[in-house]
Ligand SMILES: Nc1nc2c(ncn2[C@@H]2O[C@H](COP(=O)(O)OP(=O)(O)OP(=O)(O)O)[C@@H](O)[C@H]2O)c(=O)[nH]1
Ligand SMILES: Nc1nc2c(ncn2[C@@H]2O[C@H](COP(=O)(O)OP(=O)(O)OP(=O)(O)O)[C@@H](O)[C@H]2O)c(=O)[nH]1
Ligand SMILES: [Mg+2]
């Protein structure tokens with residue numbers, strides 16, 4: 001764990017493990033490696049290290065008899081801050097009534113996340129707008145049945161835009177508080193599909209646009225989020241598959257660079273396996 | 289700097305960052321830059337940037353080729369089992385492989401052994417219908433090992449050349465799910481000894497990709513890897529370390545959602561894309 005690595009880094013410096021602004025570099029290197037191995041974007045790592053370097057020049061570390069522990073605490077605090085601090089939990093908890101629009105790369109967990117949000121919010125309708133993947137509509141339909149959510153199948157299985165208009169028009173009559181729209185996975189560099197996304201997004205005019213991100217995503221995460229944001233705007237990230245053992249640095253990177261908050265995490269395959277995102281718990285995971 | 293057989297710090301940092309950005313991870317990035325330092329020294333003076341990049345590409349493709357590709361089997365039917373974590377592209381890859389071998393004139397049968405996820409069987413059945421390839425399935429919640437067994441038995445009974453069995457996505461840190469997969473393999477081996485086991489990885493995976501290969505290789509006799517979604521911007525750099533450390537070859541690469549979007553692995557092309 002990072003604490004052991006930092007202990008070693010500080011012990012190597014001097015007999016008492018007392019540190020100075022100069023010999024803090026080995027400790028910073030350990031942090032750099034830990035963050036890169038946690039999939040934090042290398043540009044974020046650079047900026048994060050200077051934040052930590054600044055704080056570690058303060059008395060709390062320089063006068064500490066357990067500099068390694070103090071150091072870890074600083075890193076943990078700074079990570080928590082970056083991840084949104086306390087405000088992030090409040091943001092996610094708001095769960096205001098409205099139309100939630102899910103997007104993201106292929107296989108990231110969108111269809112499952114749609115069912116999770118429907119289950120979390122209650123009183124929700126699920127709309128299927130993936131007209132491309134075999135049995136995608138069936139997948140969402142089955143999940144909707146399992147959680148007792150209303151289900152809107154595509155009215156025009158060959159026309160995403162007309163189907164989107166139908167979803168928008170029929171939702172008010174369903175008397176549900178929330179509408180959750182599932183879309184097809186797509187690459188952010190696929191112009192045709194990104195244009196389709198822009199069009200259906202405009203038609204549906206959601207109150208919240210959520211990108212579903214796989215927690216094991218590596219360095220591409222920021223690029224992907226920025227592309228989706230540029231095309232349709234993003235209000236939040238749903239971080240899926242956090243029950244795996246990946247550190248989830250991609251989420252930190254997106255928050256750091258784009259400011260988009262992570263609001264929910266997927267913790268398993270069932271609709272019940274969803275939680276609000278907690279920055280401090282996640283900071284611990286990245287460092288662990 | 290490049291002209292004196294010495295890799296200067298700027299060039300080294302640039303290379304390292306490009307590799308990290310491609311998901312090789314810091315350790316592999318550092319090792320590759322060190323390899324280039326040694327190469328520069330041996331190359332002496334007058335090295336231009338392109339030559340350095342070429343040398344790096346060559347080094348990477350050598351690492352990728354260092355894993356031995358399993359020998360062709362004479363078993364009839366051949367059996368391929370598709371495994372991996374959730375959402376990587378297993379079902380689509382199973383269909384692509386079926387299409388590929390079917391086009392070669394083979395008689396194929398598909399096995400829908402994902403008995404867990406909503407509409408998983410339907411998804412594979414649709415592919416089977418499109419390809420006119422039979423899909424063996426059971427009721428939802430059935431034992432995946434039973435479906436695998438049925439599939440191999442059907443392949444034997446119907447004189448098929450090959451059976452391709454799709455399994456449910458599973459995270460490698462879930463011991464019960466990994467045990468379930470081990471049972472699938474044991475049960476298949478009751479009928480046929482040789483099973484080609486392919487681990488499907490998403491090109492956008494970060495450092496966890498190495499853990500995935502490690503864990504699946506610990507549980508099962510993995511034959512090789514498939515890297516999907518390389519039509520995206522991700523470079524799958526973790527593959528370099530995975531192949532170097534675990535000696536599993538990459539056999540195929542997925543480059544799209546269409547049935548033809550699967551190509552045999554080309555180490556040079558992969559390496560070139562990695563450092564581009
Ligand atoms: N363990 C775990 N599995 C998850 C989680 N979220 C989704 N999955 C699984 O990940 C796989 C992909 O999920 P989907 O919901 O089909 O993903 P998708 O983004 O809709 O995929 P496309 O529509 O093809 O782009 C499925 O096997 C899900 O059960 C999670 O939080 N934990
Ligand atoms: N762009 C691209 N998309 C792919 C590729 N391979 C698969 N996909 C897409 O990735 C998504 C997930 O594919 P699946 O085949 O359902 O993945 P899976 O591993 O079987 O998923 P689970 O069974 O839920 O674990 C689908 O939307 C596929 O179309 C590829 O090579 N390129
Ligand atoms: Mg989906």
Ligand SMILES: [Mg+2]
Nearest residue numbers: 378379402408
């Ligand atoms: Mg599947």
